[in-house]
Amino acid sequence: MINIKKLIAQMTLEEKAGMCSGADFWHLKGIERLGIPSLMVSDGPHGLRKQDMRADNLGINESIKAVCFPAACNTAGSFDRQLLKEMGQVIAKECLAEDVSVILGPGMNIKRSPLCGRNFEYFSEDPYLTGELAAAFVQGAQAEGVGTSPKHFAVNNQENYRMSVSAELDQATLREIYLSAFEKVIKKAQPKTIMASYNRVNGTYASENHQLLTDILRREWDFQGYVMSDWGAVDRRVEALEAGLDLEMPSSNGFNDATIIEAVQTGRLDEKILDQTVERILRVVFDYVDKRRAVVWDKEADHDKARQIAEESAVLLKNDGVLPLSKGQKVAFIGAFAQTPRYQGGGSSHINAFKVSSALEAVKAYQEVSFALGYDLEEKANQAELIAEAVALAKANDAAVIFAGLPENFESEGYDRQHIQLPANQNALVQAVAAVQKNTVVVLHNGSAVTLPWEADVAAILEMYLAGQAVGEASVNLLYGKTNPSGRLAETFPYQLEDNPSYLNFPGDGDVVNYKEGIYVGYRYYDKKRMAVQYPFGYGLSYTSFAYSDLQVSQTELLDTDKVTVSLKVTNTGSVAGKEVIQLYVAKLFDNDRRPVRELKGFEKVYLEPNESKDIQFILDKGSFSEFNSLLNDWYVASGDYAIQICHNSRDLALSQTVTIKSTQELPFIVHRNTTLGDLLEHPKTHDWSIELRARVDSFFHPEGQAEDDAVSDDMADNFLKNMPLRGVLSFIGMTSEELDEKLASINQ
Numbered sequence: 001m002i003n004i005k006k007l008i009a010q011m012t013l014e015e016k017a018g019m020c021s022g023a024d025f026w027h028l029k030g031i032e033r034l035g036i037p038s039l040m041v042s043d044g045p046h047g048l049r050k051q052d053m054r055a056d057n058l059g060i061n062e063s064i065k066a067v068c069f070p071a072a073c074n075t076a077g078s079f080d081r082q083l084l085k086e087m088g089q090v091i092a093k094e095c096l097a098e099d100v101s102v103i104l105g106p107g108m109n110i111k112r113s114p115l116c117g118r119n120f121e122y123f124s125e126d127p128y129l130t131g132e133l134a135a136a137f138v139q140g141a142q143a144e145g146v147g148t149s150p151k152h153f154a155v156n157n158q159e160n161y162r163m164s165v166s167a168e169l170d171q172a173t174l175r176e177i178y179l180s181a182f183e184k185v186i187k188k189a190q191p192k193t194i195m196a197s198y199n200r201v202n203g204t205y206a207s208e209n210h211q212l213l214t215d216i217l218r219r220e221w222d223f224q225g226y227v228m229s230d231w232g233a234v235d236r237r238v239e240a241l242e243a244g245l246d247l248e249m250p251s252s253n254g255f256n257d258a259t260i261i262e263a264v265q266t267g268r269l270d271e272k273i274l275d276q277t278v279e280r281i282l283r284v285v286f287d288y289v290d291k292r293r294a295v296v297w298d299k300e301a302d303h304d305k306a307r308q309i310a311e312e313s314a315v316l317l318k319n320d321g322v323l324p325l326s327k328g329q330k331v332a333f334i335g336a337f338a339q340t341p342r343y344q345g346g347g348s349s350h351i352n353a354f355k356v357s358s359a360l361e362a363v364k365a366y367q368e369v370s371f372a373l374g375y376d377l378e379e380k381a382n383q384a385e386l387i388a389e390a391v392a393l394a395k396a397n398d399a400a401v402i403f404a405g406l407p408e409n410f411e412s413e414g415y416d417r418q419h420i421q422l423p424a425n426q427n428a429l430v431q432a433v434a435a436v437q438k439n440t441v442v443v444l445h446n447g448s449a450v451t452l453p454w455e456a457d458v459a460a461i462l463e464m465y466l467a468g469q470a471v472g473e474a475s476v477n478l479l480y481g482k483t484n485p486s487g488r489l490a491e492t493f494p495y496q497l498e499d500n501p502s503y504l505n506f507p508g509d510g511d512v513v514n515y516k517e518g519i520y521v522g523y524r525y526y527d528k529k530r531m532a533v534q535y536p537f538g539y540g541l542s543y544t545s546f547a548y549s550d551l552q553v554s555q556t557e558l559l560d561t562d563k564v565t566v567s568l569k570v571t572n573t574g575s576v577a578g579k580e581v582i583q584l585y586v587a588k589l590f591d592n593d594r595r596p597v598r599e600l601k602g603f604e605k606v607y608l609e610p611n612e613s614k615d616i617q618f619i620l621d622k623g624s625f626s627e628f629n630s631l632l633n634d635w636y637v638a639s640g641d642y643a644i645q646i647c648h649n650s651r652d653l654a655l656s657q658t659v660t661i662k663s664t665q666e667l668p669f670i671v672h673r674n675t676t677l678g679d680l681l682e683h684p685k686t687h688d689w690s691i692e693l694r695a696r697v698d699s700f701f702h703p704e705g706q707a708e709d710d711a712v713s714d715d716m717a718d719n720f721l722k723n724m725p726l727r728g729v730l731s732f733i734g735m736t737s738e739e740l741d742e743k744l745a746s747i748n749q
């Protein structure tokens, strides 16, 4: 590898400043005289959107023909690290074939509200699942020598006012929900770059946020790559540079190069910061150059990979036994999406698919089916006629499969959804068909949760999400049982939008958005509230059945620094082969009112032939039990009992084992004038003093030690005093204000 420090020493100030922003929309600047190439980056995340002509970041202009893989809303359902790794590998090879140094993804923001227009590009409402899958994708891609750019760092959970809104949240929520997936991806997979988001976080632009970009990302997590801005996210260039933002994208047309030069010349910016930034960028540039090699892009092979991923990720939500379909049945396919499927979302991730398979085409490999359009996406045609035609067809067949979903303009990058319903004409169609055909199956194409008002009336529901260009083949392979469905929901399906925890605080007032629900995002909220939901997080069916047994843990008493091994046996008890997702959750069994019922801390996917059993192992560590403690500004495991729970989904507990953990960390306990007698009593440091104070209060009110009077029982007095702050009992305990301050100083020393 080239000596980068030496190279930087040869660069002029102008050249160094120039490295800090793009040459154009997609390229970094190169310096010919020094042999620094001008490398390209491209979207991402679920395929290659390489624009070689007119450039834009909204998916307006065409990119080269490529393979559209399933979007993250679909792939998250796989609960399969290996699959995501392979997807990363395949896309990275496409990048090599096209000489693209960094693929701009994965998208890994948390699905705070189902309304976020870009949820289709994100994995889950759960940070553990998001982090694991994103890390696998990054590992796969980077093993091929191509960089990745996990995005959008951070707290970018809506499209309305996405470039300006300030996401306001407390530190525990920030760390546990919105940063922990990023923490995982950095620590596990060390992505070559990371993309800073447009929005502000607690008032400061993410791209100028020193706490995020330097204190946390680099100092705490040891991120080694370079931070690039989202396209056009940089506000004040020098502040951004100082905060830790290395590369501004796209080009600033020279303006910010000049700003940086001037800042160095006037002494406002330390040139060392600039040198460090250039070094970070060049390290990634030359890492790619060193590993770059010629690769032949076999688009057909990648199409087939896209199909496999879609099949492994789709979620079977309901099945009264109608699925899998058999070739002997007379089947009607209904719906515009059977013919022209919706398979990807709009915006910067939009791939120019080299081919798209429709279910209507793909089903020919199985049998002839009849077809009715059922609805018109534009909602212009005569809907009653379309429904009548579909109903007649459904009646004349043994089963009806309706391909429904959200039209493209219902969800996209750049704006949020208005509601979470399917178009009214589609709901009416499903209802009408289900009324005449008991074997009605609905196949869904959508980027995020929708309401299903006809759920009880149909026989089966297959959630494909936005499944990429091979969606047609994937759907029919699942419908006919060539592949056994094994996806699980990575988000809760609520009964109505109003149930969502962010409902009252989304998307904010245009200036700020308050994350008042705190850590109670997704199932953490629904489960805590014991709220009925349409389908819980982690839910999904199979054409076979599985049984769990023999749950064991390596030890039941441990320190927070120990690891514990959890094992169990999983058996395929049905009659066809299939894959099962085993989900491990952790529940805190004490002081639980401020914690979720349970939180996902492990998952494994396993393939089993009928009657086959396999042993599954999980290794849990401190991260599996900890919560973020703002006093420590660190992760902390409180001493006590925790349940390790093996579940079918967040609502369905199968096996449980309790472990007792002892903390090795001591929480700081600062006593102040408003500390209550109750809190003093709880803490070993002040327990005895609290008892002494209590006695003094007692003797103030009962100088002769009278017995309890009628009006106030001992219990009442205890409870009353528990909530009294020190400053409120001064006169009863015979202490002056100054004496109290002295006492506090000595305790807090």
Ligand code: BGC
Binding pocket: 043, 044, 056, 057, 058, 104, 151, 230, 231, 348
């Ligand atoms: C998006 C990014 C994308 C970039 C480049 C932005 O508008 O937010 O996700 O990578 O454009 O297209």
